[in-house]
Amino acid sequence: MEENILDKLDMRKLGRELQLARTKRGLKQADVAQMLDVARTTITAIEKGERRIKPDELIKLARAYGRQVNDFVRERPAIEPFQVQFRGPFLRSEDEDKEISTYIDQLEDLSRDYFELEQITNSPIVQKYPIEYKIDNLRVDLAAEDVANQERKRLGLGDGPIPILRDILEQDVGLRIFYLVIKPSKYSAMYLYDHELGGCIGINLLHPEERRRWSLAHDYGHFLAHRYKPTMFVINNYQRVPQSEQFADKFAAYFLMPTSGLTMRFNDIRKTKEKIVVADLCTLAHYYGVSVEALTLRLEDLKLIPTGVWDRLQQGGFKVRDA
16 A cells, blocks of 8 residues: 555544544554554544554554455545434343444445445435324324325335335335344344435344345334434334334334235135135235234234234144244
């Protein structure tokens, strides 16, 4: 690397990038100073852009931060770092915070790379966002169905299943969506908003497709009604489910399985049979691209089947994958 490359860089911008990379790595200025064999005040000056960094120092820092030197010397779009501290009320341990932080960093890097690629190719993503829906003081289920119906109408989806949900949300809405390997599996999805990048969603790639679709619809609900509030979707991790999570889950159900279409298709099946059997539930769930559990509970809510069917299936040892 030639020194004249560094001579052309904005030291304040480079210093800010180095500071963000250091904090993401969980290192203190004193730790970095020891690596470079310099005073801590030198690191402070470098991060403030007051002291020009040397090529060998940048190489050492890039290695320490798990980054490429190229990440710091080439022009990249500037974005605000994603916020790690979610406002969700679920209780987290220090280890869980570290887990979440790692995946937030991945989502931020992917979103930034995607944004940079758009700039290089001069093909920016088109954001066709609706205004943020106001649902305060409304009953959660009614608000969720109303928003779901309005969005289906706005996107021209009718009342049938949505086979290409990810494509619609990326191309017709303008969200940035990424599938990530997230462990443990209790983490389903994460949603964040940045004024430059817009809405960004990370979905757990390790989950079955119907779970991923549900998580995507769930976080789309957050985008529509709680746009500026970052969330981590954690399965069965609430002692008391907050209203924002209730809304997002109800929205997913109404958006993926609209009342009119689902009722009509269920009645079409009932006309030809004396009794609805488990195979019918599996077929209908596959048709809508949702889990058998989600489909069954939705039919129970609509009172199309007796309440408690899903509980009885579970108690009877019903295995979804075998079915």
